[in-house]
Amino acid sequence: MINLAIFGAGRIGCVHAVNAATNPSIRLKYIVDPVASEGRAQLAAKTGAFVADADAVFADKTIAAVVIASSTDTHAELLDRASEAGHAIFCEKPISFDFATVAEVTEKVERSGVACMLGFQRRYDPNFRKVRDRIASGAAGRLEHIVMHSRDPAPPLRSYVERSGGMFRDQAIHDFDMARYLLGEEIVKVYAVGACLIDPEIGAAGDIDTAMVTLTSKSGRFAQMVNCRRAPFGYDQRLEALCSKEVLYVRNRPRDEVVIADVNGFAAAPPMNDFIERFAHAYSEEITAFVEMIETGKKPLADIRDGLEAQRLAEAAIVSMRSGQPVEVDPSWRP
Numbered sequence: 193m194i195n196l197a198i199f200g201a202g203r204i205g206c207v208h209a210v211n212a213a214t215n216p217s218i219r220l221k222y223i224v225d226p227v228a229s230e231g232r233a234q235l236a237a238k239t240g241a242f243v244a245d246a247d248a249v250f251a252d253k254t255i256a257a258v259v260i261a262s263s264t265d266t267h268a269e270l271l272d273r274a275s276e277a278g279h280a281i282f283c284e285k286p287i288s289f290d291f292a293t294v295a296e297v298t299e300k301v302e303r304s305g306v307a308c309m310l311g312f313q314r315r316y317d318p319n320f321r322k323v324r325d326r327i328a329s330g331a332a333g334r335l336e337h338i339v340m341h342s343r344d345p346a347p348p349l350r351s352y353v354e355r356s357g358g359m360f361r362d363q364a365i366h367d368f369d370m371a372r373y374l375l376g377e378e379i380v381k382v383y384a385v386g387a388c389l390i391d392p393e394i395g396a397a398g399d400i401d402t403a404m405v406t407l408t409s410k411s412g413r414f415a416q417m418v419n420c421r422r423a424p425f426g427y428d429q430r431l432e433a434l435c436s437k438e439v440l441y442v443r444n445r446p447r448d449e450v451v452i453a454d455v456n457g458f459a460a461a462p463p464m465n466d467f468i469e470r471f472a473h474a475y476s477e478e479i480t481a482f483v484e485m486i487e488t489g490k491k492p493l494a495d496i497r498d499g500l501e502a503q504r505l506a507e508a509a510i511v512s513m514r515s516g517q518p519v520e521v522d523p524s525w526r527p
């Protein structure tokens with residue numbers, strides 16, 4: 193039985209806590225969140241975990257693993273403490289707002305030898321995995337370009353934006369990761385434009401809500417990203433991969449499959465409303481993979497180095513957007 197502590201009882205912490213608590217290999221012992229919210233109390237009641245503080249978790253020698261799902265500005269310190277304590281780690285993206293800290297903590301975690309997976313859940317979604325498998329096996333032929341759309345249903349609260357690290361590090365990082373994952377090689381050029389077109393509160397917090405990014409891979413192939421904080425119909429999360437033998441599409445998933453037809457036409461259900469619904473299966477698969485990583489040493493689909501490389505591209509996008517110029521990146525590039 194793996195004794196586990198979860199940091200963060202917010203949106204994603206709740207998802208991971210419930211999945212962990214129902215996994216037969218895990219005993220969810222602690223929930224850590226400094227805010228004494230009703231959500232935290234309900235989560236503790238639902239999962240049977242104790243509410244504790246970080247010091248109590250790190251003093252408890254029975255703890256073998258941690259899930260870090262707290263606000264982004266707490267990840268680096270928790271990664272540091274968990275790797276020092278020898279715990280297996282599942283950390284949400286991004287690792288830190290500050291790229292020097294990302295690089296430092298990645299090296300420290302790798303040096304410590306603890307197993308660490310990163311929360312790029314799209315890699316665990318069966319649809320995106322099928323695309324990756326068809327490309328990796330050669331069935332689809334050579335991947336030539338990718339087009340991705342990632343639009344949230346509605347802008348996040350300003351309080352979230354202020355602690356998020358900005359849209360490139362917080363939201364678009366999943367697309368930077370997907371580009372690397374599908375292309376199977378590193379990106380060497382990033383060209384980004386972005387602006388606040390939707391929610392003035394996001395602009396007031398110093399962030400953007402709309403962006404387009406063009407990536408060029410080492411062998412000269414392309415990925416085009418469209419990122420946005422609003423889609424009037426719900427969560428908009430699509431991908432198109434043009435390969436030499438096939439075009440692979442990942443479409444939005446409707447809330448139900450019923451089409452209602454009458455004299456006015458055909459009406460279909462809108463897409464699922466948010467990432468929690470759309471990726472429910474992927475989040476559960478992540479916890480299964482976390483257990484497998486701990487019990488058998490199986491490599492996760494995304495590790496802390498993937499977090500660093502995706503963030504390098506997010507940092508390059510920020511530099512590109514500010515300068516109006518494409519940015520060339522290599523493994524030593526830093527903002």
Ligand SMILES: NC(=O)c1ccc[n+]([C@@H]2O[C@H](COP(=O)([O-])OP(=O)(O)OC[C@H]3O[C@@H](n4cnc5c(N)ncnc54)[C@H](O)[C@@H]3O)[C@@H](O)[C@H]2O)c1
Nearest residue numbers: 199200201202203204224225227262263264266284285311
């Ligand atoms: N992979 C994904 O699909 C995905 C989805 C959403 C969020 N995230 C990431 O997960 C993290 C949390 O996002 P969220 O949407 O749940 O945010 P949230 O604001 O809903 O929740 C964050 C929680 O962390 C708590 N917290 C703050 N400092 C803490 C500390 N020192 N120790 C423990 N808890 C602390 C806050 O009180 C809050 O309850 C962010 O880094 C975000 O980027 C990932």
